[in-house]
Amino acid sequence: MKTLYLECNMGAAGDMLTAALLDLLPEERRQKFLKVMNAIPGVQVSVEPAEKCGVRGLHVTVLAHGVEEHSHDVPCGGAGQAHVHEHEHPHDHEHDHEHVHEHEHDHEHAHEHAHDHEHDHHHGHHHASLADVRTIVEGLPVPETVKAKAMEVYGLIAQAEAHAHGQPVELVHFHEVGALDAVADVTAVCLLMEWLGADRVAASPVNLGGGQVKCAHGVLPVPAPATAWLVRDIPCYGGDVQTELCTPTGAALLRTFASSFGPMPAMTVKAVGVGAGNKEFAAANVVRAFLGETGESGASDQVMELACNLDDMTGEAIAYAAGVLLAAGALDVYTEAIQMKKNRPGVKLCCLCRPADAERLSRLMLAHTTSWGVRRCAMERVVQPRECRRVETPYGPVDVKFAPGAQGKAKAEFDQAAAAAAAAGVPLETVLEAARRAFEKR
Incomplete structure (x- = not known):
């Protein structure tokens, strides 16, 4: 089985994941990648060699309207760095936060751009909704499968930010620069994942970093609220590095693609990709991607089966619930005819999903069906190499x-x-x- 293993000892961010995956491809595919990414209106993507603590790899830079989403160092009790934008979560990847706003608020505090260089910030006052992001993605020169996966990832980011702000997803708005930046990161990873064609994606437990971040609302702990929501059910830990290592975009990408988290599986490694961050630490600030084979038929892949019995829902309502689950990232949803207590004919609704999605999809099943409980069963499957x-x-x-x-x-x-x-x-x-x-x- 063709297997991709992501080593996240220094966290995960969209640009670092992009660089690590791109490093697995030959030069001609890298040039094709840049051509595709630079066709996104308002986005400029560049790639250059990088080295961290003697570890060589690639570094990816994304400019949105000529501006990079920077992490500006601001003293915060020795706890790290911060943006001057609203929700200035510090990170060492310079452009991975989306800077969420709700409709009803005074925007004046959100635009104190303390950059060290001069440029026009007129675009910084524009905001993008999830619908605007969808319009951008729909216009990208990539396969429909990549667009669908990109919106799945971005939908997770929007849900996380909405949860952090206590607002419906419809009211979540992003800074235009941050939205384009994240769209580029998310699309890049989804495109490279499709090109690599791995049958299974696994990842190590994720280093979240530590310390605190200073934002417009005060001092917050690491991980940032959106990241904390996204890493639910994912093995993760804090470390000695007192700054944010895993961004919301990085967490959403891992949640979408990785089917399991743990030590590297027994595999024959064919290629290693290295994606470098911007900052320097005592440890190499990189994400590594190992591409190889785990056996002729493939090692087992873990999935979760969620199920509930229904005897008081219409076929239309069950079909709607199934559609909700599929749109939320379920691997498959199906029904079985069953006989329930009191001799009632009923329907068993089954949902197959990745372990990291089990809790979220269980809540959706409860919300969109009349069932009072959802059964969960861990299963293993063997996937046909493809x-x-x-x-x-x-x-x-x-x-x-x-x-x-x-x-x-x-x-x-x-x-x-x-x-x-x-x-x-x-x-x-x-x-x-x-x-x-x-x-x-x-």
């Missing part, structure tokens, strides 16, 4: 997922094929057949 390859058809490019060495086991990505069929005004089967033929001729 790769993804893009083929050209008369109706546009379509990604095809296939199992190396398994004759005839290949399938075009449904959403892409459906979109191509709709755009060309032809039956879906026509596009699927064209993709199959193109794949066989590869």
Whole structure:
């Protein structure tokens, strides 16, 4: 099984994860990556070699409207650094916080940009809602699967910030610079994950850092409230480094992609990628990504099964609940016909998910069904090794997922094929057949 293991001994941030994954790819793919990322309006992405404590890797810089989301050092009782923006969480990756606002507040305190260099800050007064972020993502020159995954990650960030502020997600707004910065980080990681095509992603326990951060509302502990919400059910710890090491974006990406957390599994390592942060510490400020094989059929992959029995919901209501769970990141949702007490016919609603998502999805099941309880069962599965390859058809490019060495086991990505069929005004089967033929001729 093709396995990717992320070593987060110095936390995780969007730019560091991006750099570590990019370091796994050859130079020509890096150039293609930069071309795609720099097509995002208002965003400029650059990559340069970096070294931390003798460990060589890559460093990624993201500019939004020509500005990098900086971490400006402000004395805070020896506890670290802080931004001057509202929610100035300190971090050593310089551009990973989204600076959330609600609608009803005075914006004057949120724009005390104490940069050491001069530039026009007119964009700093604009704010982006989650709907605005979706519009940006929908316009990106990346596959639909990447867009969907990016919105899944950004949706988690918005939920975390909404929880931290005690506001509905609809009222959460982001600084324009921070929104673009995070969109770039999230999209970059989602795109690289798709290119790498790992069957399983695992990660080490996450170092959150320590100390305190100074923000507009006072002094807060590390991890910041949004990060603390996102690392629920994820093994993590504090360390000697008295600053923030894991950002909300980094935590959301780990929560989305990693199916398990713990020591590196027994694997044959084929490549190692290193993503460097900005700051210098006694330990190398890097995230490392190990790409390799864990066996012919693959090591077991842990999943959780959530289930509840329903005898007083309509089919429409159950279908709606299933849709909510899938949109929230469930791996699969299905129903079974069952016979319940008092001889009532009923429906068993089952949800398969990653262990880190079990608590969140359990609450969603309780909220969107009439059940008074959700059963949870840890399970193991063996995943078919697979790769993804893009083929050209008369109706546009379509990604095809296939199992190396398994004759005839290949399938075009449904959403892409459906979109191509709709755009060309032809039956879906026509596009699927064209993709199959193109794949066989590869």
